[in-house]
Amino acid sequence: MERIPILQMGEFLLVTIQVDMHDQLALTLQEDLTERISRISARGVLIDISALDMVDSFIGRMIASISGLSRILDAETMVVGMQPAVAITLVELGLTLPGVSTALNVERGMQVLRQRLERT
């Protein structure tokens, strides 16, 4: 079955979405990620969507639910690299992703995750 790879970097998990996802692939990623967070007791998740040229309500909902699920499992999710045109479209679509933390790129996202971890 087709899968999006999840990389582990210490206490963090990194996902780079590089394919045009169909809905089932997005759902599989959500399940895989939840399972990995719990298995390795991850403290942070970085989802790099810089290669995504479109985020519709389905993918938006998946991002929001990964963020919520990870919080319940004591991990922070950071969505990084959203393209400006995608951001404009998302807001117009009516999805503002409340509760989802974002950063401009992987480096900044990692920095924020580390800072948050130090505080706790």
Add this chain to the structure above:
Amino acid sequence: MNVRDSGSLPVRIEQDVVLARQLARKLAGECGMRLVDLTKLVTAVSELARNTVVYGGGGDMDWQILDNYGRTGLRLLFRDEGPGIPDINLALTDGWTSGGGLGLGLTGARRLVDEFELDTAPGQGTRVTITRWA
């Protein structure tokens, strides 16, 4: 108004939603659409193609590249022979959903295009036409 080019794509299964997005992106590019407009159109296509598969039980996406007094645009018709929508006003309300979604598909798609037309009745299938001008 002139139809420069036209065609049709079956939208039957989930993977076809991805193909519909890719075709719309290519056609919008041929129309010379700016990146933001193109992104909005492709997102609307994704929402409507998913509706065609999930609620309409599959259908087709007909496309036309239009020339209108120097303006170029892309018109797309999503049609299915599914159960139709009993209450159009309700279906065009933000947050209302008959499935498990967010209820942003139809209303969101409407906001992302220049022209939007919904033609449906119970048992008569659903036809959604959208147009975006470059």
